[in-house]
Amino acid sequence: MSPARRPPAAGRDWARTGAPARRRLSHAQREEEIVREAVGFFAEFGFEGQTRELAKRLNITQPLLYRYFPTKDALVERVYQEVFLRRWNPFWEETIRDPSRPLRERLIAFYTDYATAILTYEWIRLFMFAGLKGLDFNTRYLDLLRERVFALIVAQLRDEFGRPPLAERPVTAPEVEAIWSLHAGIFYLGVRKFVYNMPVDDVSAIVAMKVRLFLDGARTVIGVEETAPPASLQRRDR
Numbered sequence: 001m002s003p004a005r006r007p008p009a010a011g012r013d014w015a016r017t018g019a020p021a022r023r024r025l026s027h028a029q030r031e032e033e034i035v036r037e038a039v040g041f042f043a044e045f046g047f048e049g050q051t052r053e054l055a056k057r058l059n060i061t062q063p064l065l066y067r068y069f070p071t072k073d074a075l076v077e078r079v080y081q082e083v084f085l086r087r088w089n090p091f092w093e094e095t096i097r098d099p100s101r102p103l104r105e106r107l108i109a110f111y112t113d114y115a116t117a118i119l120t121y122e123w124i125r126l127f128m129f130a131g132l133k134g135l136d137f138n139t140r141y142l143d144l145l146r147e148r149v150f151a152l153i154v155a156q157l158r159d160e161f162g163r164p165p166l167a168e169r170p171v172t173a174p175e176v177e178a179i180w181s182l183h184a185g186i187f188y189l190g191v192r193k194f195v196y197n198m199p200v201d202d203v204s205a206i207v208a209m210k211v212r213l214f215l216d217g218a219r220t221v222i223g224v225e226e227t228a229p230p231a232s233l234q235r236r237d238r
Contacts, residue, residue, distance in 0.1 A: 031068050034058060038079050043122040046129040047076060076135070083126055084141050087117045096152050103160045107153070107211045112204050115186055119203060124190035150179045154222065163223025178221045182214040 025033065034054075041054045051072050055062045069075035095110045118124070130137035154175045155166050186207060192198045200206070 027068075034060075034065060034068055034075070035078055035082055038075055039083055039122050039126070042076070042079060042129065043125040047133045047135065051075070079126065080130075080137050080140075083122055084137065087123070088144070089113065089117065093148060093152060096149070096156060103156055104211065104215055106156070107215070108208045111182075111186055111207045111211060115189070115203050115207050118187065119190040119193070119200075121194045124187075124194040128191070128195060145183070146176070150176060150183075153179055157218055157222040161219055161222055169223070174221045174224075178214070178218055182210060185210050 037058050038054055041049055041057060045053075051065055052062045055065045058065070065075075069078065092110050092114065095113070096106055098106055101109075127138065127141075151166065151171055154171050157163075157175075158165060189200050189203060189206065193200045
C-alpha cells in the first residue's frame with residue numbers, strides 16, 4: 001500500500017503558485033489593514049494612485065477591496081479620518097487655556113506636541129497631495145484649526161497683553177495672519193523633511209525658538225486696531 005500523500009507545505013504552495021496565500025483576517029482586521037496600507041500608498045503616490053495597485057500591495061483582489069470601501073472616495077475619506085482627525089488631541093485646547101502656566105510655556109507645550117503629531121511622512125505628504133488634487137481635506141482641517149486653536153490663542157494673547165477680549169472685538173485679519181506665521185513655520189519643517197528631503201534636527205528646540213520669536217512680535221498686532229497703510233504705499237500699489 002502506498003503511503004498517504006501529505007498536503008503541500010505552505011512554502012511549497014507559495015513556490016508553486018508564485019504568490020503567498022492570503023491571510024485569513026476578521027472583517028475589522030482586514031479593514032484596518034486596507035486603511036493602513038492606503039495611508040502609505042497615497043502618501044507615496046498621491047491621490048492619483050489607482051485602487052488596483054493598492055489591492056496588489058495588499059495581495060487582495062480589487063473587488064474585495066470594494067467590498068470594504070464601495071468607492072475610492074469612501075477610502076480617501078477614511079484616510080482623512082485616520083490621519084487628520086484621529087491625531088487631533090482634544091487636550092491641546094486645555095494646554096493652551098491652562099491658567100496655571102505662563103503663556104509662553106503653554107504655547108511651547110502645545111506646538112511641541114502638535115509638531116509630534118503632524119511632522120510625519122504620511123501627514124505632510126497627504127496634506128500636500130490633497131491640496132494639489134483639490135480635495136476638501138485642507139479646507140475642513142484648516143477650518144477646524146481656526147475654530148479650535150487660532151481663536152483660542154488670540155484670546156489668550158489678548159488677555160496676556162491686556163487687550164480687549166473677543167466678546168468686545170472679534171478676531172481681526174492681522175491677528176489670524178500672525179497665528180498663521182507661527183503655525184505655517186512649524187508645518188514647513190515637515191515640508192523640508194518629507195518633500196524636499198532636507199534634514200530637520202531638534203524639532204523641540206526649533207519650536208521653542210519660533211514661539212519666542214512669535215510672542216516678541218505679537219504685541220504689535222494682537223488686539224490693535226487695523227490702520228490703513230501710509231499714503232506713499234497706497235500710491236505705490238496703484
